[in-house]
Amino acid sequence: MREKAKSVILTKDDRALLERFVSKGHHPVRQIRRAQIILALDTSEGRKPARQGDIAELIGVSRMTVHNVKSEYEKNGLINILERKKRQTPPVP
Numbered sequence: 001m002r003e004k005a006k007s008v009i010l011t012k013d014d015r016a017l018l019e020r021f022v023s024k025g026h027h028p029v030r031q032i033r034r035a036q037i038i039l040a041l042d043t044s045e046g047r048k049p050a051r052q053g054d055i056a057e058l059i060g061v062s063r064m065t066v067h068n069v070k071s072e073y074e075k076n077g078l079i080n081i082l083e084r085k086k087r088q089t090p091p092v093p
Contacts (some may be wrong), residue, residue, distance in 0.1 A: 007043035008070065012080055015042060021082065033059055034081050037069045 010018070021027060040055040050058075052066045059061045059066075073081050 007049045008041040008073065009044045010038070010042045010078075011044070015039070015044065017078070019042060027082075028084075031082055033061060033065075034069050037061070037066055038073055038078070038081060041066075041070055062078075 012015070018039050021035045022032055022039070036059050037055060040050055040058065044048050052063045056063045056066050069081065
């Protein structure tokens with residue numbers, strides 16, 4: 001039997017922010033998919049947790065992507081999920 005994804009509990013404000021972020025469509029696809037993953041993992045207000053495989057299939061990403069986004073959310077929070085990671089080294093000329 002497959003393992004269910006661990007739950008993520010979003011506040012009403014965070015959920016509203018993510019829903020606006022996804023619905024506007026003015027952001028890179030990678031960021032929109034990350035927001036969709038976090039929304040799908042949300043168990044606030046009595047929502048049932050979905051399986052990582054089901055979430056991955058619904059959004060069109062791998063289960064590992066769902067796992068990585070969830071782990072990053074747990075470590076760094078919501079804003080870091082939606083922003084592009086800053087380069088740590090300068091580009092090679």
